[in-house]
Amino acid sequence: xPATLRDxxxxxxxxxxxxxxxxxxxxxxxxxxRQRVLxxxxxxxxxxxxxxxxxxxxxxxxxxxxxPEIDVxxxxxxxxxxxxxxxxxxxxxxxxQTGHDHERERRLLxxxxxxxxxxxxxxxxxVTKSELLDMHRSEHxxxxxxxxxxxxxxxxxxxxxxxxxxxxxxxxxxxTGRTRIAAIGAQPLEEYSTPLLRTAGYEAALAEAGLEVPxxxxxxxxxxxxxxxxxxxxxxxxLDPRPDAVFCFSDLLAVGAMRAIADAGLRVPDDxxxxxxxxxxxxxxxxxxxxxxxxxxxxxxxxxxxxxxxxIEDPGAAAEEVVAPHRLVARESTLGPGEGPGxx
Amino acid sequence: xPATLRDxxxxxxxxxxxxxxxxxxxxxxxxxxRQRVLxxxxxxxxxxxxxxxxxxxxxxxxxxxxxPEIDVxxxxxxxxxxxxxxxxxxxxxxxxQTGHDHERERRLLxxxxxxxxxxxxxxxxxVTKSELLDMHRSEHxxxxxxxxxxxxxxxxxxxxxxxxxxxxxxxxxxxTGRTRIAAIGAQPLEEYSTPLLRTAGYEAALAEAGLEVPxxxxxxxxxxxxxxxxxxxxxxxxLDPRPDAVFCFSDLLAVGAMRAIADAGLRVPDDxxxxxxxxxxxxxxxxxxxxxxxxxxxxxxxxxxxxxxxxIEDPGAAAEEVVAPHRLVARESTLGPGEGPGxx
DNA sequence: TTGTAGGCGTTATCAA
DNA sequence: TTGATAACGCCTACAA
Numbered sequence: 137x138p139a140t141l142r143d144x145x146x147x148x149x150x151x152x153x154x155x156x157x158x159x160x161x162x163x164x165x166x167x168x169x170r171q172r173v174l175x176x177x178x179x180x181x182x183x184x185x186x187x188x189x190x191x192x193x194x195x196x197x198x199x200x201x202x203x204p205e206i207d208v209x210x211x212x213x214x215x216x217x218x219x220x221x222x223x224x225x226x227x228x229x230x231x232x233q234t235g236h237d238h239e240r241e242r243r244l245l246x247x248x249x250x251x252x253x254x255x256x257x258x259x260x261x262x263v264t265k266s267e268l269l270d271m272h273r274s275e276h277x278x279x280x281x282x283x284x285x286x287x288x289x290x291x292x293x294x295x296x297x298x299x300x301x302x303x304x305x306x307x308x309x310x311x312t313g314r315t316r317i318a319a320i321g322a323q324p325l326e327e328y329s330t331p332l333l334r335t336a337g338y339e340a341a342l343a344e345a346g347l348e349v350p351x352x353x354x355x356x357x358x359x360x361x362x363x364x365x366x367x368x369x370x371x372x373x374x375l376d377p378r379p380d381a382v383f384c385f386s387d388l389l390a391v392g393a394m395r396a397i398a399d400a401g402l403r404v405p406d407d408x409x410x411x412x413x414x415x416x417x418x419x420x421x422x423x424x425x426x427x428x429x430x431x432x433x434x435x436x437x438x439x440x441x442x443x444x445x446x447x448i449e450d451p452g453a454a455a456e457e458v459v460a461p462h463r464l465v466a467r468e469s470t471l472g473p474g475e476g477p478g479x480x
Numbered sequence: 481x482p483a484t485l486r487d488x489x490x491x492x493x494x495x496x497x498x499x500x501x502x503x504x505x506x507x508x509x510x511x512x513x514r515q516r517v518l519x520x521x522x523x524x525x526x527x528x529x530x531x532x533x534x535x536x537x538x539x540x541x542x543x544x545x546x547x548p549e550i551d552v553x554x555x556x557x558x559x560x561x562x563x564x565x566x567x568x569x570x571x572x573x574x575x576x577q578t579g580h581d582h583e584r585e586r587r588l589l590x591x592x593x594x595x596x597x598x599x600x601x602x603x604x605x606x607v608t609k610s611e612l613l614d615m616h617r618s619e620h621x622x623x624x625x626x627x628x629x630x631x632x633x634x635x636x637x638x639x640x641x642x643x644x645x646x647x648x649x650x651x652x653x654x655x656t657g658r659t660r661i662a663a664i665g666a667q668p669l670e671e672y673s674t675p676l677l678r679t680a681g682y683e684a685a686l687a688e689a690g691l692e693v694p695x696x697x698x699x700x701x702x703x704x705x706x707x708x709x710x711x712x713x714x715x716x717x718x719l720d721p722r723p724d725a726v727f728c729f730s731d732l733l734a735v736g737a738m739r740a741i742a743d744a745g746l747r748v749p750d751d752x753x754x755x756x757x758x759x760x761x762x763x764x765x766x767x768x769x770x771x772x773x774x775x776x777x778x779x780x781x782x783x784x785x786x787x788x789x790x791x792i793e794d795p796g797a798a799a800e801e802v803v804a805p806h807r808l809v810a811r812e813s814t815l816g817p818g819e820g821p822g823x824x
Numbered sequence: 825t826t827g828t829a830g831g832c833g834t835t836a837t838c839a840a
Numbered sequence: 841t842t843g844a845t846a847a848c849g850c851c852t853a854c855a856a
Contacts, residue, residue, distance in 0.1 A: 138620060140833055151843045156835065164841055186597050187540070188833030190531045191848050198574070198597070205560065207761075212556035216549065219577050230542070230574040233563050252482075253530050253542070253597075276482060362765045366823050395765045395823065417551075421706050421739045423767050479710050479739065484849055495827045500851065508825055532849035535832050 139180035148176035159184055199444060200254040202232045202244055202261070208360070208388060209416040210433075211260070214282070217437035218258060225445045230254065234261075236359065245279075256444040258282060278447040280440050284330045292443040294436055294458035298330055301429045301462045302337025303344075305411045306383050308427070310345040312470055314381035314409055317342065318353035320368040320393060321360065321385025334385045334413070353379060357389055365392025373400040373408070380408060381470075387412035387419045390426055394469065410469040424468030425476060436460045483524035492520035503528055543788060544598040546576045546588055546605070552704070552732060553760040554777075555604070558626070561781035562602060569789045574598065578605075580703065589623075600788040602626060622791040624784050628674045636787040638780055638802035642674055645773045645806045646681025647688075649755045650727050652771070654689040656814055658725035658753055661686065662697035664712040664737060665704060665729025678729045678757070697723060701733055709736025717744040717752075724752055725814075731756035731763045734770055738813065753814040768812030769820060780804045 141159075145152040150169060157165050158173040176182075190196045201218050203211040219229045230253075234240045241261055256278035281293035309317050319338045323331035335354065342349060352375055357364035365384060369392065372379055382397075384390035390412030397408050404410050404424055411427040412419060419426030439458045447453050467476035485503075489496045494513060501509050502517040509517075520526075534540045545562050547555040563573045574597075578584045585605055600622035625637035653661050663682045667675035679698065686693060696719055701708035709728060713736065716723050726741075728734035734756030741752050748754050748768055755771040756763060763770030783802045791797050811820035 141835095142833080152834085153836090153844080154842060157842085160835085166841065169842080185833050187531060187534045188848090189835075191529075191535050191833080191850090192835045194848085196531070196597070206550070206563065207553070207556040207560040209551070209553070209556075212551040212553075212559075215556075215575070216551040216577065219550065219575070228574060228576065230572060231559070231563070232572065233560065252527070253540070362761060363823070366765070391762075391765050392823075395767060398767055399823075417706060418735075418762050421710070421735050423739060423742055479707070479736075479743075485851095486849080496850085497827055497852085498825085501826085504851085510825065513826080529849050532832090533851075535834090535849080536851045538832085 138185070139182040140185070141182075143180055144173065144176045144182050147180060148172045195448075196253055196255055197227055198230055198254050199227045199256050199258060199441075200230045200232055200244075201258045202234060202241070204234055204236060204260070206231055206233055209418055210386065210388070210414045213416060214260070214433050214437060217434045218441065221434075221437045221441040225441055227255070227441070227445070252277075255448050256280070258440050258444060278444055278451065280444045280447070282436065282440055284333055289455050292447065292455050292457075294439045294443065294460055296431055296436075296460045296462045298333035299337040299340065301413060301431075302334040302383070302385075303341040304337075304462070304464050305413060305429050306338050306341035307345070308464055308466060308470060309381040309383060309409055309411060310341065310347070312409065315347055316349060316353070316377055316379045317347065317381045317383060318349065318355065318372050318379035319383045319385070320355050320365055320372070320389050321357045322354045323356060323358070331385060338383060349379075350375070350377075357385070360386045360389055362388050362392035362395075365389035366396040367392075369393035369396035370400065373397060373402060378408075382408060382410050384410065384412045387414040387416045387426060387428055390428070390469070391418060391422060394422065394424075394426070404469050405472055415465060420467070420479065422469075424473065425478075427467045427470040427476070428465050429462050430465045432461050482529070483526040484529070485526075487524055488517065488520045488526050491524060492516045539792075540597055540599055541571055542574055542598050543571045543785070544574045544576055544588075544601045546578060546585070546601060546603045548578055548580060548604070550575055550577055553762055554730065554732070554758045557760060558604070558777050558781060561778045562785065565778075565781045565785040569785055571599070571785070571789070599792050600624070602784050602788060622788055622795060624788045624791070626780065626784055628677055633799050636791065636799050636801075638783045638787065638804055640775055640780075640804045640806045642677035643681040643684065645757060645775075646678040646727070646729075647685040648681075648806070648808050649757060649773050650682050650685035651689070652808055652810060652814060653725040653727060653753055653755060654685065654691070656753065659691055660697070660721055660723045661691065661693060661725045661727060662699065662716050662723035663727045663729070664699050664709055664716070664733050665701045666698045667700060667702070675729060682727060693723075694719070694721075701729070704730045704733055706732050706736035706739075709733035710740045711736075713737035713740035714744065717741060717746060722752075726752060726754050728754065728756045731758040731760045731770060731772055734772070734813070735762060735766060738766065738768075738770070749812070749814050749816055755814055759809060764811070764823065766813075768817065771811045771814040771820070772809050773806050774809045776805050 141152045141155050145155045155173050158170050199222055222229045258280050260282040281291050284295045284298050322335045355368040357368050382393050384393055390410050394404050394410050397404055402408055413429045415428045415430035419428055485496045485499050488499045499517050502514050543566055566573045602624050604626040623635055625635050628639045628642050666679045699712040701712050726737050728737055734754050738748050738754050741748055757773045759772045759774035763772055
C-alpha cells in the first residue's frame, strides 16, 4: 500500500492540512514544520495520489487527442508536436484512434466512455457534419477541432486554408508547364469537408489556368493511404489521354502514386509530375523527393493546445478560428533530379 | 454541473445503492426500479464519474505506452496495434514520449509524475541499464518492457531475438553474393542493448561466412533516423574499398541510406544492396522496395497487453519473457527490380 | 431486493 | 500558521 497524506501527517506529528500545504508548495508554512514533513515524506516514500487530487479539484492534467489513425505519418507527426506543446502547459496526452468508425467518433463526442478523465479534447475528425458536433455539449468538456470544418462560432478550431493550399499546389503544376492535371483524393461522400475543399481548390486552379480535363481525372481515395494512391494512379496511367501531372490530396497518396507510376514504366517527373500535401519526412527522402504543400504542424499543435488550455481556464471564452500557414515546397517530383531543397 | 448518482436517486425516488446497481449492471434489480432509474438517468443525462470510480476501485482503465518518439514509423505502427489490443481488454492508452531524454525515462519509472493515473506501463525504453530498472518498484505499478534487455525475472518483457534477426539479414546479403558488407546503427554507448545485440548478430554472420571487413564498415547512428542513415551511408560510400551492401539496424536508417547511395550516383541493389529491420510500410513503397526483417508488431502488441492485463489482475504473477517471431522479407533493394512481393 | 453509511486520498473551509 | 472536518462522487459491507 502506498503511503497517504494521513500516514505522513501521523509520522510527522502534524495535521494533514500541513502536509498538504507542504506538498502543494503553500507559502505560509514554518521552516520547522516543512522540514519535519519532508523528512516523513522521504521516510515513507510518499507520492500524492493524482486520482484523489482530481476528484477534489476536477482537473486531471490530461488531454485527449483523437485521430483517425496514429500510424498515418501526418497524424503521428502532429501527435509528436501536440505532446510536446501539451507538456509545456503541464498536460499529458492520451491518444485515441477512431479508425474509420463514425460510431466511435460519435461516442467520444457524446462523452460515453471515460471522457471525464480528460480536461479537454483535441479532435481531428473524419466527419465534420455539424449534426455530429451538435452532440457535443461543450459545457461539459472543452473541445478544439483540428482540420477543416465550417466555423460556426461554437468551437475553437485550427486548420489550414484548404482551398488555397490545393490551388497553390495545382498552380505550381501549371507553372511548370503541365496541362493534363489529375487529382487523387476526392471523396464520394459529402460528409468529409477536407476533400471537398481541396477539390474546390483543384477545380479553381484549373479554371484560372483555362485548363479543361476529363472528369475521370478526379479519382477518389477512401483512406488517403499509400495503397489508395497506388490504385488510383494505376487507373489514371491507363487513361487516354494520360495525365502529365497528378495532384494528390496527401503525401501518403503521392508516395503510393509515385510507386504506381514507376511500376507502369513511366518516369517522375519527366512523364508525370506528382505533388502532395502535408510535407511528411518520408517525402523528403523519397526518390524522386516529393513536392508538396508544407503545413506548419508545430504551429497547429501549439495553437490547438493554447486554445484548449485557455478554454479549460475559462470555459466561457469565445470560440476562435485559427488559420495555420502553409507554403509550397517544390522538389524533384515536379522539378526534376537534383532540384529543390536537399536532405537535411 | 454534471449530474451525480445522488441526483439520479433523488429524482427516481430510490437510494443511490439502487442507482449504482442499475448503472453497473447488477442482476438483482426489479424491472420496475430499473426502468424508473433509467428514466431518471436519461432525464438528467447522467454519466458515471470515472475519477470517483477510480478512487474507489483503484482502477483507471488506462495504460501508458512510453516510447522514444511517436513519429518514428516503427513506434507509431506499434502504438496503433497496442491501442487496438488494449481496447479489446477494455483499456485505453496514453502515449508518452521520452525523446532521447534519460532523465524523463527515469522520472517515469520512479513514478514521479501522475503515474498512478494508469493501471500499468508498457515501456519501450532507449536505455536498459538495469540500474534504471532497479528504480522501478513493481509493487506499485505493473510494468511490461518492450524491446530487448537482459531478462532477470523481475519484469515481463516481449522482444524479438535481435541477434538472430541481424544474423538473418546479413546471411541474406551473403547468400545474394555480397562480400563487403557494412552496417549502420552500432552505438558508441554500451547502455543501449538493442544495437549491441544487432552488432553481435552482424559480426556472427560475417564470421560464419568467413568474411572480414574493415572496422570502418560498422558506422554509428545515434537516433536511428532517416538523417542518420543518410549521413552514415554517405560516409560509407566514400570508403575504399566501397561496401557492396549495407545492413541497417532499422528501416528508417535504410531509407536514408538508399537516398544517400542514389545521391552518390550509385544504384541499389546493383552497386550496393540495402537491407533494414522493422518492415515499416514506407519500405514497401520505396523505390527500390526495401528488403527487411519483418517484426510481428501485432503479436508484440497483443502479448504485451496480455501480460500487463494479467499482471494487473495478479500483481504477484511470475514474470514472463516472450520472444516475438521475425522473418526475412527480400525485396528489390537486395534482389533487383520487380523481385520480391509487390504492393498490397 | 433495496436502503444506510463509511471510506477511497485530496483539497478547502472554518476555527483557533 | 496550523488543526479538525467536510466535501469531491462512487462503491460496497452491513442491515433491513
